[in-house]
Structure formats: C-alpha cells, structure tokens
Amino acid sequence: MAAYSLAGKRVWVAGHRGMVGSALVRRLAREGCEVLTASRADADLKNQAQTSAWVERNRPDAVFLAAAKVGGIMANDTYPADFLYDNLMIEANIIEASFRVGVEKLLFLGSSCIYPKFAPQPIVEDALLTGPLEPTNEWYAIAKIAGIKLAQAYRKQHGADFISAMPTNLYGPGDNFDLNSSHVMPALIRKAHEAKLAGAASITIWGTGTPRREFLHVDDCADACVHLMKVYSDTVHVNVGSGEDVTIRELAELVCKVVGFSGDIVCDTSKPDGTPRKLMSADKLRGLGWKPSIALEAGIRDAYTAFLNANYAERVLGPAH
C-alpha cells in the first residue's frame, strides 16, 4: 500500500494540551498539514453529542487519538472507575465520530500496560490477551485493549484505516509533576530537585526499586506516531519503545546525577511495585523503518530543563500563563 501523506491534510490532535498531544503538534509542524485542536470548552470528549458535533463541524482528514485519562501507578489504583469509564468513552466517541465523517486515517494511542503482567520479555505484539493483567492498572488496560479492538473492528466491518500504537512509559516536556498522580520519571525529577534545594539527606522512592521499566522521550514517541501514520496500515497494533529498560533504582540514580542531588535513595515498600518488568519488543517498529534518537540520560536532561522552565513560568507568570 502507498504511504499516507499528511501534507495539505486537516489533522486533528485530540488531547493537544497533554504531553503526547503537544509533542505531536510540535512534530506535525514539519508535515505541511493544518493541525486542528479542540479545547475542553469546545468538546468534552467523554460526551458523545459534543464530540460528534465538533467532528462534524471540523471534518478532519486524519486523527491522532492522544486524549485520555492518564496517570501513574497510584492514580490508576485509586481511581479505577475514572480510568475505565473516561477512556472507554473518549476512544469510543472519537472513533465512531471519525468513522461517521469519513476520516481517512486514525491512530489510537494505547499503552504497554495492555500486556499480561508476566508476559515473556521482550513483549511481542501477539502477547495481547494471553494472560492476567497487572491489578494496579487493569482498569486502564481494559479500556486501552477496547480501543485497540475498536480500531480493529472498524477496519474489519467498515474498511476504516484505523491503526494503534502502544507506547512504553513516556517522559519529557509537558509531563505531570504532581507527586500523587504522576508517573515515576516526573516524580523522581521533582523529588531530586526539591531535595537538592532543601539540602535533604535522601529522597524516597516507591516500592522496592527492583521493577524494570522502559522509557521513551515523548518527542521520539511523536515522531514514531507520525511515521506509523504514514507507513502503517494494518490490524495489529505496533509497540513504540526504546528497546531498553532499567530498574527503578537505576533510574533514580540517573535522575539524581542529572539533577545534581548526591544524597541517599530510600525505598518506601508500603507503596506498590506494579508489574515486575514490561520491556516491549521493538522488532516490528524497527522493521517499519523507525528507531529512537534520544538516549535516556540526554532525555532526562531535556525533561529536567522543561521542568525548571515550567516551574519558572508558573512562579513568575502565575498558573494561568
């Protein structure tokens, strides 16, 4: 099949204010397309009538579905109803509305948590639905699996060119630094930074520090999604990762090095570890001609700079800047 060109197209980035959505908007500036965005005031994407009315009015040619209820291990475990309901509604509303107006191509963003908790490593795409999920995020995972299945079903029943990408743990500019709801990377950046400023003796990390995670800078993720939009047109979802993982303790040590904090790292084992390991196979995406370009330490430097700039903007210009 011929590659899909975004040039001259009306491209909707759903979730454009989020970490991935804003990276997609930055990346799409190089594609010669018109980027469409919907604010929350334009449409609550959980609301079917509002979503379908906005899509009818704006008629995108292509859609990146990066709107979702997103959070780290504790948020997922604490708000299972929100993570299941919000994500089911958002993805169902956008996929159905996109089909109704004849969207040419749609990319749905899932997550590596769709795979079984004890899937063989590195995890190949075919491991989906071969075993039980990790309990801390099974609600979110079920919603994301439903999103993959929606894209597959619209392809099978209607011939819609809807595809799915499964990113690994992402980080970078635009991340959520709230310590209760964030993922591990922004939490560690903030903890190390604040400990450095306070002259503290240690930072505390959640769990045992032994789980392994694979990290990808969000600009690499956006680049991979644009690549897939152009070259991929098939039923099976595609893993989007770096192909390498580290333990959480190793990550904490690297973040402390980048931030310049030299105290101790203490484990709070009353907090959950989550899945022990979720390194995804990168073979399919490599075979499609894409590889990451931002190494972990350089990526953390970039994320720390973005954190400092965001904090500065917040302090100087106020929360509404």
Ligand SMILES: NC(=O)C1=CN([C@@H]2O[C@H](COP(=O)(O)OP(=O)(O)OC[C@H]3O[C@@H](n4cnc5c(N)ncnc54)[C@H](OP(=O)(O)O)[C@@H]3O)[C@@H](O)[C@H]2O)C=CC1
């Ligand atoms: N962050 C990560 O580590 C990973 C993310 N992903 C996936 O990437 C995608 C984007 O994640 P990320 O950018 O990190 O998440 P963010 O939380 O940064 O962004 C989510 C976006 O969705 C929007 N949104 C949420 N609910 C609604 C709603 N009801 N109506 C309108 N807009 C809504 C938010 O709007 P507003 O800004 O107004 O709140 C925000 O712009 C998700 O599908 C996620 O599953 C996959 C793997 C890892």
Ligand SMILES: C[C@H]1O[C@H](OP(=O)(O)OP(=O)(O)OC[C@H]2O[C@@H](n3cnc4c(=O)[nH]c(N)nc43)[C@H](O)[C@@H]2O)[C@@H](O)[C@@H](O)C1=O
């Ligand atoms: C992207 C992915 O993100 C989530 O899964 P997760 O990878 O388990 O999430 P996480 O980034 O929050 O934690 C990774 C590891 O890090 C440890 N950890 C240490 N110290 C802190 C800490 O301070 N904060 C957090 N959040 N975690 C910490 C933590 O205990 C865990 O062992 C799901 O939402 C899932 O749905 C999903 O898709």
